[in-house]
Amino acid sequence: MKAPKLIFIMMLSMWGLFCSCSVGSHGQRSLEPNGKNDVYQMLYFASLAGSSHNSQPWRVEVYNNSIIRLYADITRALAVVDPDHRELFISLGAFIENLTLSAGSLGYDCKLILADNYSKAKPVAEIVLNKASATPYNLKLIETRMTLRTPFDTNAIKENDVRRLTKPDAERIHFFEASDGEGKFIAQQTIEAYTQQAYNKAAQDELANWLRFSNKEVDAKRDGLTTAGMQITGISGFFVRHFMKPQDSKKESFIKAGIDKTKKQALSCGGWIVITSSGNTVAGWINTGRLYQQIHLTCTELGLGFQPMNQAVEERNYKTQVVKRLGIKDELVFIARVGYVSVVPAPVSPRRSVADFTRFIIR
Ligand SMILES: Cc1cc2nc3c(=O)[nH]c(=O)nc-3n(C[C@H](O)[C@H](O)[C@H](O)COP(=O)(O)O)c2cc1C
Incomplete structure (x- = not known):
């Protein structure tokens, strides 16, 4: 030009x-998890968390639909403005918060085990799910944040x-x-x-x-x-x-x-x-x-x-x-x-689909 x-x-x-x-802005956030299992739905809500530059630095492995391992995707780190990865882990914390809120609401108790230190090969967090009575949370808040x-x-x-x-x-x-x-x-x-x-x-x-x-x-x-x-x-x-x-x-x-x-x-x-x-x-x-x-x-x-x-x-x-x-x-x-604010618009920041960042493993 x-x-x-x-x-x-x-x-x-x-x-x-x-x-x-x-005027014609691209607004669809993420594919709705309709018809998917509970863990998929939890991960969908988790992925609606905020992250610096919307980098979505998460990678997940799910074992037998009951153990969720969350890894930091360092390829998505912001090396210049976040050299210590502080914001990357804040973003993962936001992901964990949405995950536990939605798991509780869907009728699961979450046992959260956090790693002491970061290591590329190890999960940052392991979340063990057990069926329990639901702790209701208004999931619309997660979708409209x-x-x-x-x-x-x-x-x-x-x-x-x-x-x-x-x-x-x-x-x-x-x-x-x-x-x-x-x-x-x-x-x-x-x-x-x-x-x-x-x-x-x-x-x-x-x-x-x-x-x-x-x-x-x-x-x-x-x-x-x-x-x-x-x-x-x-x-x-x-x-x-x-x-x-x-x-x-x-x-x-x-x-x-x-x-x-x-x-x-x-x-x-x-x-x-x-x-x-x-x-x-x-x-x-x-x-x-x-x-x-x-x-x-x-x-x-x-x-x-x-x-x-x-x-x-x-x-x-x-x-x-x-x-x-x-x-x-x-x-x-x-x-x-x-x-x-008098008007809160509908959220528009896009998200990768659950399938994009998750491996479901049955053993
Ligand atoms: C650690 C962290 C730092 C952020 N810093 C800024 C910032 O300086 N300015 C800004 O406008 N948004 C900032 N954000 C918001 C993100 O850009 C936002 O969460 C992301 O684009 C996704 O959009 P959403 O929150 O509307 O879903 C930050 C988010 C996080 C988690």
């Missing part, structure tokens, strides 16, 4: 970046709602009002850390590898960040899908649009959720992932938008400053903004 035409298209795309109408990247209401979060969000672990889940000094500090550091990362060539390359612009690529890979998932909708979504390549995301205009969007996001929320862990261990990160998923599901129930914004954790110089300013004693592992 000729340069002037591309620039024109990109300008149009940026102009419409926040347009709310949707989504990362929301639109601006949120800046009204304070109601006290009762804050209590619900921090309830799973009041020691590790911290809440900061957006209007407080700490909240404003997190917003500012998030914007600056995002900007630093956006100009890091290696991070740009890594991000481009996870961008799925054309519908053809979305259908082929069923992972990564799509225009619909990033809520680039309307005419801009149309142009990005049809005329831009992931490599175009490294151009100045795209980077600037991302920074502007991040500023708007960070400055439009009611508060910040910060999750800490007692150590930088695989078990600690998995626990963080479980907490993240629980909080996000509660947000879905309460009509609160939720968006992880983890650049101030990923960029070490910013992490140090946030830890100092917030007086965090443990490890800082996860940051997200929350806020009330």
